[in-house]
Amino acid sequence: MKTIYLDHAATTAVDGTVLKEMLPYFSRRFGNASTLYTLGHESREAVERARKQIAKLINAEPNEIFFTSGGTESDNTALKGAFLANAGKKHIITTKIEHPAILQTCKWIEKQGGRVTYLHVDANGIVNPQSVANAIGEDTLLVSIMHANNEIGTIQPIEEIARICREKKVMFHTDAVQTFGKIPIDVKKMNIDMLSASSHKIYGPKGTGILFKRNKIWIDALMHGGGQERGLRSGTENVAGIVGFGKAAEIAMQKMKSEGEREKKLRDKIINGLLKIPKSRLNGHPTKRLPGNVNISFEGIEGESMVLMLNEKGICSSTGSACSTGSLEPSHVLLAIGMTHEQAHGSLRLTLGRETSAKDVGYVLKAVPEIVDKLRSMSATWRE
Amino acid sequence: MEKIEYSKKVMQHFLHPKHFGEIKDADAVGEAGNIKCGDIMHLYIKVADGKISDAKFKTLGCAAAIASSDVMCELVIGKTIEKASKVTNKDIVDYLGVLPTLKLHCSVLGMETLHDALKKLRK
Numbered sequence: 217m218k219t220i221y222l223d224h225a226a227t228t229a230v231d232g233t234v235l236k237e238m239l240p241y242f243s244r245r246f247g248n249a250s251t252l253y254t255l256g257h258e259s260r261e262a263v264e265r266a267r268k269q270i271a272k273l274i275n276a277e278p279n280e281i282f283f284t285s286g287g288t289e290s291d292n293t294a295l296k297g298a299f300l301a302n303a304g305k306k307h308i309i310t311t312k313i314e315h316p317a318i319l320q321t322c323k324w325i326e327k328q329g330g331r332v333t334y335l336h337v338d339a340n341g342i343v344n345p346q347s348v349a350n351a352i353g354e355d356t357l358l359v360s361i362m363h364a365n366n367e368i369g370t371i372q373p374i375e376e377i378a379r380i381c382r383e384k385k386v387m388f389h390t391d392a393v394q395t396f397g398k399i400p401i402d403v404k405k406m407n408i409d410m411l412s413a414s415s416h417k418i419y420g421p422k423g424t425g426i427l428f429k430r431n432k433i434w435i436d437a438l439m440h441g442g443g444q445e446r447g448l449r450s451g452t453e454n455v456a457g458i459v460g461f462g463k464a465a466e467i468a469m470q471k472m473k474s475e476g477e478r479e480k481k482l483r484d485k486i487i488n489g490l491l492k493i494p495k496s497r498l499n500g501h502p503t504k505r506l507p508g509n510v511n512i513s514f515e516g517i518e519g520e521s522m523v524l525m526l527n528e529k530g531i532c533s534s535t536g537s538a539c540s541t542g543s544l545e546p547s548h549v550l551l552a553i554g555m556t557h558e559q560a561h562g563s564l565r566l567t568l569g570r571e572t573s574a575k576d577v578g579y580v581l582k583a584v585p586e587i588v589d590k591l592r593s594m595s596a597t598w599r600e
Numbered sequence: 601m602e603k604i605e606y607s608k609k610v611m612q613h614f615l616h617p618k619h620f621g622e623i624k625d626a627d628a629v630g631e632a633g634n635i636k637c638g639d640i641m642h643l644y645i646k647v648a649d650g651k652i653s654d655a656k657f658k659t660l661g662c663a664a665a666i667a668s669s670d671v672m673c674e675l676v677i678g679k680t681i682e683k684a685s686k687v688t689n690k691d692i693v694d695y696l697g698v699l700p701t702l703k704l705h706c707s708v709l710g711m712e713t714l715h716d717a718l719k720k721l722r723k
């Protein structure tokens with residue numbers, strides 16, 4: 217059976233060209249990038265080339281890019297690093313729909329004596345920039361708002377929010393793990409102070425990410441040691457991973473426009489097709505939405521059952537149902553946009569990527585209604 | 601976060617349940633819902649000569665809830681009311697072999713629905 221992978225928001229396969237670029241750095245070019253001989257220089261050059269490739273994608277300077285182990289570490293570094301470096305200011309503003317890498321870090325900061333405001337979002341998952349302005353106070357250190365949400369795909373008005381932060385002299389960080397390489401980002405034009413991105417969401421290897429940090433912004437390091445990454449992130453560089461991330465960023469930049477348009481068409485085809493199923497609803501914003509994100513709830517059925525039945529048909533998907541989160545609480549994102557437990561329970565997320573074809577979409581539009589019908593025929597609450 | 605992985609037996613009962621549906625002239629209909637997980641189960645039972653002659657379920661829920669519902673029907677069909685009232689969620693889990701710890705409450709749902717049905721039967 218063919219696998220139809222529709223969980224690109226979770227991770228992606230490493231692109232063939234990316235892998236080819238990486239391979240020599242595992243063996244022949246194994247040098248430590250901090251050494252003086254040619255072998256080490258080659259690694260250093262490879263790392264710096266990747267830094268440029270990544271900087272270019274978001275219009276940053278190469279020396280504003282710091283390599284990390286991924287999105288989670290970048291988020292932790294941005295928030296904890298800012299908190300630790302600025303003893304006087306203790307207030308952080310974020311939203312209720314952030315990724316756990318931000319939310320759990322905020323919980324930790326609260327335990328250290330920090331104060332965190334978790335802003336509401338509207339029914340489409342959008343943060344009102346005015347609510348950010350209203351929340352900023354004397355001791356506000358940092359505002360951290362994700363560029364796009366990983367579950368419902370809603371894209372935030374971060375340019376507007378960042379402008380407010382710049383005016384009020386408050387740092388602005390964005391978790392761009394879901395948008396980096398997918399929709400345009402210009403850190404200069406958008407007044408972004410810090411930004412997190414991850415390689416494995418853009419067809420690069422897992423375990424590599426970046427924190428973009430403007431040179432004027434001061435934060436503490438979390439890793440102390442040999443002083444790599446200009447002291448912000450000690451530890452011998454993951455050269456192969458970094459090389460892969462750089463190449464993945466370069467390819468993403470070339471493909472962004474055409475691939476975004478292609479995925480958007482397929483996305484809307486799936487959305488329109490699945491909304492023909494009675495008692496279904498789209499979660500997230502209809503247009504301010506990641507090109508590859510579909511998130512729909514079906515009344516009367518439960519998401520984990522859907523995911524497992526789709527798996528039987530070779531389709532990889534995900535859900536925000538309590539039964540699958542491992543915590544017996546439905547997705548915090550779906551609850552934050554005002555959905556009932558039951559609606560959140562019946563949610564299905566499909567995230568498209570480069571290898572998703574029109575044929576795959578046709579298959580999905582046949583498979584999902586069949587499964588919804590089958591589960592509804594077994595459901596205690598469904599009445600025709 | 602604990603990983604949820606189902607055994608072959610659970611998947612078999614989830615993907616191919618034998619006992620789903622309604623009994624139009626049921627002698628009792630048990631209902632239970634698990635607020636935590638959100639699963640809701642209805643159990644229809646038919647009694648003849650003091651024994652449960654048929655049982656069917658309708659469940660809104662995860663794979664564990666659907667598999668537990670199916671197994672519960674399997675376990676009570678042919679039993680006397682007396683014997684059926686002694687069926688617990690442990691029997692359901694034993695029949696399935698294993699259930700992920702996080703999913704044990706979904707089997708409790710099966711037991712609660714059964715007890716509700718039997719209570720209504722006695723009335």
Ligand SMILES: Cc1ncc(COP(=O)(O)O)c(C=O)c1O
Nearest residue numbers: 286287288315317366391393414
């Ligand atoms: C919005 C968002 N932030 C952070 C992360 C964490 O990134 P990583 O897996 O690279 O640690 C993810 C990935 O799941 C994400 O979607």
Ligand SMILES: [Zn+2]
Nearest residue numbers: 539637662706
């Ligand atoms: Zn359940």
